[in-house]
Amino acid sequence: MKNGRKSFKSLLYLFILVVLVIAGCSSKESANKESEDTKKGAMESYSVGDTFKATEEFELPILYMDQPTYPYKEDWLLWEKIKEMTNVTLKPTIVPMSDYTQKRSLLISSGDAPLVIPKTYPGEESAFVSSGAILPISDYIDKMPHFKDKVEKWQLEDELEGLKQNDGKYYLLPGLHENVWPDYTLIVRTDIFEKHNIAIPATWEELYEAMKQLKELYPDVTPFSDRFEFNSTLNIAATGFGTKAGWGFGNGLTYDKDADKFVYTATTNEYKDMLTYFNKLVEEGLLDKESFTQEDDQATQKFVTGKSFIINGNSQTVILHRTDMDKTLGKDNYKIAKITVPGGPAGQLMSGSRLENGVMISSKAKESENFEAILQFIDWLYYSDEGQEFAKWGVEGTTYTKTDGVRKLVEDVNYNGLNPAGSKDLRVDYGFSGGVFAYGGTTDLLRSMMSEEEVKFQEDMAKTKTTIPAEPPLPFTIEDREQVTLLSTPLKDYTDQNTLKFIFGERDLSEFDAFIKELEGQGLQKYLDLANDTYKKYKESK
Structure with a gap:
C-alpha cells in the first residue's frame, strides 16, 4: 500500500510538473505574441543618432x-x-x-x-x-x-x-x-536712461532709485506700467527676494533647507520684504496701479507711445514693441532693450527649470x-x-x-x-x-534662432546669475492630491487678494502677522502637515 501511495504521489508530481511547464510555455508564447502584436512598423534596430522611419506606414x-x-x-x-x-x-x-x-x-x-x-x-x-x-x-x-x-x-x-x-x-x-534659459525680464527705454546718464539698474533697489529720477524729470509719466497682470514681474522679482510669487507661486509651498521642511511661501519674511518694496513703488507713483488689472494691449500702448518707460516682456514682445514704436515715435526716436533681471536682497539669482x-x-x-x-x-x-x-x-x-x-x-x-x-x-x-x-x-539649437541681442542677454544672465537648485518633489497620493487641491486653492486665492491689497496700500503691512493668522484659519496647518508628511515618506523611500 505504501509503495502504491508513493507511485501515485510520483505520478501526481509528474503531472503537476508537466502542467506547469506547459503553462510556462503558453505564458511565454502569449507574452511573445503580445510583444509582437505591438511592434508593427517599429524599426528592429533603433538607437541614438538613427533617423526613425516606420517599416510600414x-x-x-x-x-x-x-x-x-x-x-x-x-x-x-x-x-x-x-x-x-x-x-x-x-x-x-x-x-x-x-x-x-x-x-x-x-x-x-x-x-x-x-x-x-x-x-x-x-x-x-x-x-x-x-x-x-x-x-x-x-x-x-x-x-x-x-x-x-x-x-x-x-x-x-x-x-x-x-x-x-x-x-x-x-x-x-x-x-x-x-x-x-530665462526669457521674461524688464524692457526699458534705454534712450531715456542714456539721455539723463542714468545707469541701467542691476538690482531692484537701483531700479527704484532710477525711477525716482525719471519721475522728477517726467512728472506726467508713471515710469513703470506693466502687463500680464503683473504676474511675470512678481515671478522674476521674487527670486531675487528669496521667495516665489506671480506665475511662479505654484502650490504656495517653499522648501526651507535649514529646517528641512516646506513652509507656506506667503508667510515668510522674504515675501513680506517683496510686498514692502512694490508697495513703496506704488505709494511714490513709480508703478502704475493699473499694472495689476489692465489688458496687455493697454500696457503696451502706454509703453509704445512714451507714457511709460518700463514694461515686462520677452524676446518676442521686444520685437513687437519696436514695430509699434517705429509707427508711434519714429524709427530713430527711441531705443529699447531687455535688461538682465535685477538682483535682490537674496542675491543675483535665477530660477528656472x-x-x-x-x-x-x-x-x-x-x-x-x-x-x-x-x-x-x-x-x-x-x-x-x-x-x-x-x-x-x-x-x-x-x-x-x-x-x-x-x-x-x-x-x-x-x-x-x-x-x-x-x-x-x-x-x-x-x-x-x-x-x-x-x-x-541643445543651447546651440536654442540660440540659433535668437538675435545677437537676445544671445547677449542669455550670456549675461548665465554669467551674472546663480541658478537656484530644484526643490525636493512632493509625490502626493491620489487621495491626498484631492485634499491638496481643496486646501491650496482657497489659500492661494486669499493670498492673491491680500498681495494686491498690501502692494496697493489698501492694507497696511503692519497687518502682515494678522494675515498669516487668517491663513491659519483657512486650513494652512493642515496643508503644511500634508505636504511635510508626504516629504518625510518620500525621503524614507529613497
Missing part, C-alpha cells in the same frame, strides 16, 4: 493646439515632410489655444483623446493619473534612446525625479533643455499594434538632434541653409524678425517652429 492621432499667430493649415510642408521622412501620417485633432486646457481634460475624461497629447506642462498630467487614462511613460524609456541619452548626458535625473507620482513613475515626457512642456501618451496606445513604432517616432521627433532641428528650422535647402554648422533662413523666409525682408513666414506658411513640436534641445 501608419496613422497617428495627435492633439494639436491651434495658435492664432500661425493658424493650422492642412497643406503645411511640416505634415508632408513628416510623412515622407518617417512613414507616419499625423491625424491632428485641432483645438483652439484659448480652449486647449479645458478641451484636453474633456477628451481625456471621456476616453476620446488622441493617442499623443502634447503641450502639457509639468504638473498638469497629475489630474489624469488616477483614472489610468495616460501611460506611465517611465516604464518604457528603454525604447526611447534619444530621450534617455539626453537625460543621462545633461544629468537631468533630479529634475525628472520631481515628475514622479506616488507610485514612483512619471506620466509626462517633458521637453528637455541642456541649460536653464530645464524641463519644458511635453507629451502625454494615452494608455490606449499600449493596445496599438504600432505601439513601439509610436514610441520611436515620438523619441525621434521630440528628442533627437535631427528631429529637433527639423521641427525648429524646417527643411534644409527649402526653409534654411547650413554652412559650417551655422543655420540661416533662406532669403524669402522670415521668423520672428530674424529675416524681416522675407515675404514668407516659417510658422505661418510652413508650420515649423510651432509650440506643439519645437521645444527643448
